[in-house]
Amino acid sequence: MIKILKLFKNLNKRDYIFLLLTVLLIVFQVFVELKMPDYMSQVTRLAQTPGSDMNEIIKNGFFMLLCALASLVTLIVTGYLTANIAASFSRNTRKALFDKVERLSVADVKKFKTSSLITRTTNDITQLQMLFAMGTIFMIKSPVTAVWAIMKILNKSTEWSIATGVGVVILLTTIFSIMIVVSPKFKKVQKLTDNLNGVTRESLTGIRVIRAFNAEEYQENKFSDINDDLTRTNLFIQKTFAIMGPMMNIVMHGLTLAIYLIGALLISKAMLYDKLTIFSNMVVFSSYGMQVIMSFLMLAMIFMLIPRASVSAERINEVLESDISIKEGTLEKGKANQEGTIEFKNVSFKYPDGDDDMLKNISFEVKKGETVAFIGSTGSGKTTLVNLIPRFYDVTGGEVLVNGVNVKEYKEEALHNIIGYIPQKAVLFDGTVNYNISYGKNDKKKVTEEKIKEAINVAQAKDFVEKMEDGYESHIAQGGTNISGGQKQRLSIARAIARDPEIYIFDDTFSALDYKTDSTLRKELKKYVDGATVLIVAQRIGTIMNADKIIVLNDGECVGQGTHKELLKNCDVYKQIALSQLSEEEL
Amino acid sequence: MRGARGKAPEKSKDFFGSIKRIFKEIDRYRLLMLISLLLAALSSVMSIVSPGMLSKLTDTISSGIGVNSTNMTTIVTKINNPIDNSKILFDESLLIYDRTEYGEYLDNNTTFNYEAFKRLPNSIKEYIYPSFEIDGVVITTDDQIELKKIFETVDQTNSEAMLKAFDSAPESVKKVILPTIDFKKVLTYGSILIMLLIVSAFFNYLTSIITAIVSNKSARDLRNRISYKINKLPLVYFDNNQVGDVLSRVTNDVDTVAQSLNNSLATLVSSLTLFIGAIIMMFATNVLMTLAAIFSTIIGFVFMIIILGKSQKYFIQRQEELGKLNSHIEEVYSGLLVVKAYNGKETSDKEFDELNEGVYKANMMSQFLSGLMQPLMGFVGNFGYVAVCIVGALLTLKGSISFGVIVAFMIYVRLFTNPLSQIAQAFTSLQSTAAAGERVFELLDENEMDDESNIKNKLALKNAKGNIEFKNVKFGYTDDKVIIKDFSASAKPGSKIAIVGPTGAGKTTIVNLLMKFYNIDEGDIIIDGISIKDLSRENIHNLFTMVLQDTWLFNGTIKDNIRFNREKITDEEINKVLDTVGLKHFIATLSNGIDTEITENDSISSGQKQLLTIARGMLEDAPFLILDEATSNVDTRTEELVQQAMDKLMVGRTSFIIAHRLSTIKNADLILVMDEGNIVEMGTHNELLKQKGFYANLYNSQFKL
DSSP states (O other): OHHHHHGGGGSOHHHHHHHHHHHHHHHHHHHHHHHHHHHHHHHHHHHHSTTOOHHHHHHHHHHHHHHHHHHHHHHHHHHHHHHHHHHHHHHHHHHHHHHHHHHSOHHHHHHHOHHHHHHIIIIIHHHHHHHHHHHHHHHHHHHHHHHHHHHHHTTTOHHHHHHHHHHHHHHHHHHHHHHHHHHHHHHHHHHHHHHHHHHHHHHHHTHHHHHHTTOHHHHHHHHHHHHHHHHHHHHHHHHHHTTHHHHHHHHHHHHHHHHHHHHHHHHHHSOHHHHHHHHHHHHHHHHHHHHHHHHHHHHHHHHHHHHHHHHHHHHHHHHHHSOOSSOOOOBOSOOGGGTTOEEEEEEEEOOTTOSSOSEEEEEEEEOTTOEEEEEOSTTSSHHHHHHTTTTSSOOSEEEEEETTEEGGGBOHHHHHHHEEEEOSSOOOOSEEHHHHHTOSOOSSOOOOHHHHHHHHHHTTOHHHHHHSTTGGGOEEOGGGTTSOHHHHHHHHHHHHHHTOOSEEEEESOGGGSOHHHHHHHHHHHHHHTTTSEEEEEOSOHHHHTTOSEEEEEETTEEEEEEOHHHHHHHOHHHHHHHHHHSOTTTO | OOOOOSOOOOOOSOHHHHHHHHHHHGGGGHHHHHHHHHHHHHHHHHHHHHHHHHHHHHHHHHTTTSOOHHHHHHHHHHHHSOOOOHHHHHHHHHTTSOHHHHHHHHHTTTSOOHHHHHHSOHHHHHHHSOOEEETTEEEOHHHHHHHHHHHHTSOTTOHHHHHHHHHTSOHHHHHHHSOOOOHHHHHHHHHHHHHHHHHHHHHHHHHHHHHHHHHHHHHHHHHHHHHHHHTTSOHHHHHHSOHHHHHHIIIIIHHHHHHHHHHHHHHHHHHHHHHHHHHHHHHHHOHHHHHHHHHHHHHHHHHHHHHHHHHHHHHHHHHHHHHHHHHHHHHHHHTHHHHHHTTTHHHHHHHHHHHHHHHHHHHHHHHHHHHHHHHHHHHHHHHHHHHHHHHHHHHHHHTSSOHHHHHHHHHHHHHHHHHHHHHHHHHHHHHHHHHHHHHHHHHHTSOOOOOOTTOOOOOOGGGOOOOEEEEEEEEOSBTTBOSEEEEEEEEOTTOEEEEEOSTTSSHHHHHHHHTTSSOOSEEEEEETTEEGGGSOHHHHHHHEEEEOSSOOOOSEEHHHHHHTTOTTOOHHHHHHHHHHTTOHHHHHHSTTGGGOEEOTTOOOOHHHHHHHHHHHHHTOOOSEEEEESTTTTSOHHHHHHHHHHHHHHHTTSEEEEEOSSGGGGTTOSEEEEEETTEEEEEEOHHHHHHHTSHHHHHHHGGGOO
16 A cells, blocks of 8 residues: 555646545535435425425426536546546656666666566556556545445434444455455466466467477467466356355345334334434435445455555566666766777676676776677676676676776766667667667767668668668568568667767677678678777687687686687687687688 | 557457357357356346335335324314213213312313313213224223323424324324334335345356356367467468467457456346346336336437447557557667667657657546446436436326336336446447457467378388488468479488578578478478378477477476476486586586476576577487577587587487588588578588589688678
8 A cells, every 4th residue: 555655756746636626526526426315315205295296396306416417527527637647647657667767777677577677667557557547536435425424324323323334344344355365366367377378478489399399289288287277266266256246235235124124113113203203314324324335345346456556566666766776977978089998907797696706807908990809608708798898787896998987987878879789689679770770869960861871781781671662661570570680680780880889899799690691791891880999799710710809708707818810829718619610720 | 750560459340240259159058158147137037026125115114104194183083072062961960979079170161170170970071082992992081081181281283293292192092093014014025125135146146156157167268279279270370470469369368258258248138137127117117207217318328328439449549559658668678778778768768758648648538438437327317217206296296197106117217227337338348358259269260280180191200211302392481482492302311411501591491391380382302202291290290309599498397398298208318418418517506406497587598598408309219300500509619519419319310400600510411502492502511612602602701801
């Protein structure tokens, strides 16, 4: 509950005014709604009494309709207000969350997991919005109604009050017992649904493997086991809930009946003069008693929604309240005469959840215009190393200097303007080729169309882009699913080229390309980026043979630095890697 | 700026067709459904009956409020007008009684002197107030005198005071005048009502249970059928449909169908019964008033239908906008590295704000409009109520109906309007059910792979030698684009065939055809003399071991993933194969060894994942082996180790190897160089290098910068 209230700060001033208005209007609405039974009983009495004045009926009927109309209008207005509040709440919270996630460091994102952050920004907020949309009116209305109705009937009769109390107690006991029995099962259903999704996803992504192993039945059995479990749990929940409807009916109608039976006893015992009063009280009481029960019912329903919503609220708060582990610096520019240089000074790095250092005491220098390559076996720390340059992670020891300044001193945007980073796995966005290539922002001018064409040409993507239906205006699906892996990678490279950065970082970018494309691309790139510093993470010796400097990593340590020829002579690890790819004479 | 995105709104194309189909699906639970429908109908009938019973109960109680006015009038008249022959009485009584006393009474005749009157001899008293009998109760002279005394102190024109006066009247008088509640009747009605309440609640409960069973079991069946169907669909289907789409059919769509079956079905039946019942009862009671009731509610319903239609539009819009926003969020979060590195925050924020605003608007409108339903229905109900009362009162004045009719109608109007709104709501939810059902059935109705039950040929594992021949194979994934043009090649038992070529040359397609994942358009592939057309897919898959570039691991332990569906594989074999692929050390560092669960967030690198899939493949004992870029994520030194193990495995097996890294395939017996769907060169590594052709060019390009 508190978790949900915490999120109230995402409401703006207008929302609060709306909320206040809603409260006032609902008080008014409850007033007219509770006024209605009075007129209704008048109309009823008049209609039932022979010889009533027609005008009296019409007058009272008119008042009743007036009340009904006032209630309708108030409800329409409050409906508009609360719809506004709920929608505004979800919009603002979503914005706050999105903004926060964008500012989180890569390590923070890893901690939360991308998929979880996505559900938090989508499903969890929708969940809360539903509570807001349905809950706001009920939340205000049911206590107001309950209090008002109780006040109206308070002094009418102890016996009836007791009966109503018993009704409320039975109702609440039923609801809470059901909740206690059922709520752990809700969590189970959520988990089983996840599992069912998981197995289906497996079956779909691994369809070739499954067929190749004739494992269709294996997967089907796995699926149907979870399916059975899910069905059983769902059935249990629904069977338990099935008690609710009939129980409510029994309590509500039972209460009316009880009030009438008690009324019969009271009337028969009463003085002649009191009988009529008791009778009319009885009719009024039964309708107010119903209101009391109904308002408690509504309240209970809200309380059933709250546990689910507070799980969501907790998940959202967790992100909103998390510290951003990387604090931006203030510097807009590096040192004037050191553009395009990088220096690692005794850099060590450990992942927050890791036991061992991922990188140990790494030192090297890169001069402007140099091509430096990093090589090493899987898990040796190459990607981690280059990720420290755009400051996706902070070093745990030593320092990383770009253009002569520690990366921690830069404003994030300024640092990223210097660097053209191409990730291992190409990331493309939903939009045209042009959109993808000109993506983002740097301090230079907007990327022109010629620039895009040039970049695409250098990245060896011209052929396939121009063959596509709409050329540079062709649509690329989200994640680039409508083009091949090699094509995606080439566009991703073109995007970096179009920015004209001072430093290029190719994080194992070339592995997805065949040798021929790889080599032509690098040749063209060399010509084009003349003067820019290039860092290449690679697995193929061929890709890096001609680099100015090769840094060999093994288990996070730098075991060799030098040119291809030098390393072949004095670095065993490098020699092993080279020999695993090429024969002696080829070297 | 950006291209079009988002899917078209899911609206059912054929509402009735889809609903009919859903009913066909639950046909196997026909008996259960019939019972539940019957119960729902019965309980609705009870709902129609019980208000009448309640009004009878009210009548019985209310008859206990008013005084018996005929009796009261009789008594009051008698008391106020005693036999007025006091003169005669006086003369006669003089003989017997003391004059002074009676004289005293007579002197004060203007006000009743109770004390004096009481002292009168009984005979006189009896003469003046003779006891009489009403409704079998004797009102004695004393009682009458008693009452007379009370009346003397009461203003008889004030009815309130009169009512109070009767409370202290003698018992006999009270007995005939004061109302009594017929408790026998009250108890009878009360117990009938309790019975109706309990029975109808019980019926309701049973209905809910039955619909829950039917809807959940139908949902389970549908899900299982989809899961089964997935394995029956040709791979082409998955080329054209996204995983997310199929997933949402299995979960979201099936859930929607199940949920609304569960909710709407019972509601629809009971509401319809109530509605029809109320209409019949109304028409049977009074036609004119029925028309008044129906007319006054219909105005409201016209509004409701208009609103319903409008809100439907916003609901669809909301789903659409939300879909767009979600996909933007997914895109930005999963590409956050690039968003950061390219300072794309401003761009993505701008788009996010636009989409978020769209969601906000659609959210607000849809919620506002759908929220109108409830209050509007309440108003319609009240309007109908008042209309019935006024029309009823008018008719009563004319004398054409009795009061009972009005009372009955007041109840019928409620019985009539409540189910109508429920029916309307059930229909809206059925609309989404129809859309969801359609999507489920669309998948279930997809064309399956060719039926192979008529294939009798079988190539047993032990009989397989390892010959494969491609004969002029021609194939395209779509009719208009041929990928493999005219492919011919043959492999001898135990040979190692490598397929190389640039991206898009058709290497993986060859594997797809070999595994019979796709059917070839022309030509033939012959395994040990038998055309693959004459072998079942299952048979072919048994003959091949396949390791792919995509490292496919499922949620489960390392052991589960390696053993997969082959239950006979022992733990020792698993440990041994893990050693072979060089994972022994890695597994040892895990806390649970081979029983460690593999989940998406694990620290297992892509190289290690690939090694696990290789280990899984190595345990398959088949005469043919396919490695499709199986070691692309493994670093070259590890690859060498795996290669050695593979080489051992390949002894005596015909193997096909696809690789980017040409180092992997240098020792192949035959290298097929592919380009644009054809073999352009063929030979061993050294032969091909000597040719200085396509292969040599490809090979040497890796040393150039």
